[in-house]
Amino acid sequence: MSLPYRRGLPVHGRAFVTDGAQGLGPNSEFAGERRLNVRVSTVDAMVTAAALPRVDFIKADVEGAEPLVLAGAARTLLRDRPTLLLEIEQRHLAKYGADADALADELRRAGYSMFLWRDGDWRPVDRVTTAHRNYLFTVKPLED
Structure with missing residues (x-):
């Protein structure tokens, strides 16, 4: 999961699952991100x-x-x-x-x-x- 950061703080509402994603999309506006391993289910x-x-x-x-x-x-x-x-x-x-x-x-x-x-x-x-x-x-x- 990609968790974007703005001014050193996480922007939880814009986190997204990276599997299947092609880049950051609109989250490229953020200065940084942190990649997290998360369990995903259906x-x-x-x-x-x-x-x-x-x-x-x-x-x-x-x-x-x-x-x-x-x-x-x-x-x-x-x-x-x-x-x-x-x-x-x-x-x-x-x-x-x-x-x-x-x-x-x-x-x-x-x-x-x-x-x-x-x-x-x-x-x-x-x-x-x-x-x-x-x-x-x-x-x-x-x-x-």
Whole structure:
């Protein structure tokens, strides 16, 4: 994992898993980084290990590795169809060779609808924009 530093302090919110990443991406703005060895697992493995009967919600803000999280949750996504809250930013996805629109399209093909929090409510949207980062994906209708 790459942990960037600014003014001698770690910037935890911008740490990312380096496996599969092609460089530092937007983290190149930081003066330095520290590489940490961390244990990584998949959602599916954690669900199995914990013997969870159901997963209703997954939130992922993993600095561009969201497609990797979803790939590691494939069985859970098919079995439980959980609602997803994902941070999607092209600038972070690019370091993994991923694309924001392709990610949203893949979820739509899997039966998910995409929403954005705006004016106190979740509003349907068709695409990812640079003006927003967090998107809700659900296969269930949103209740008023």
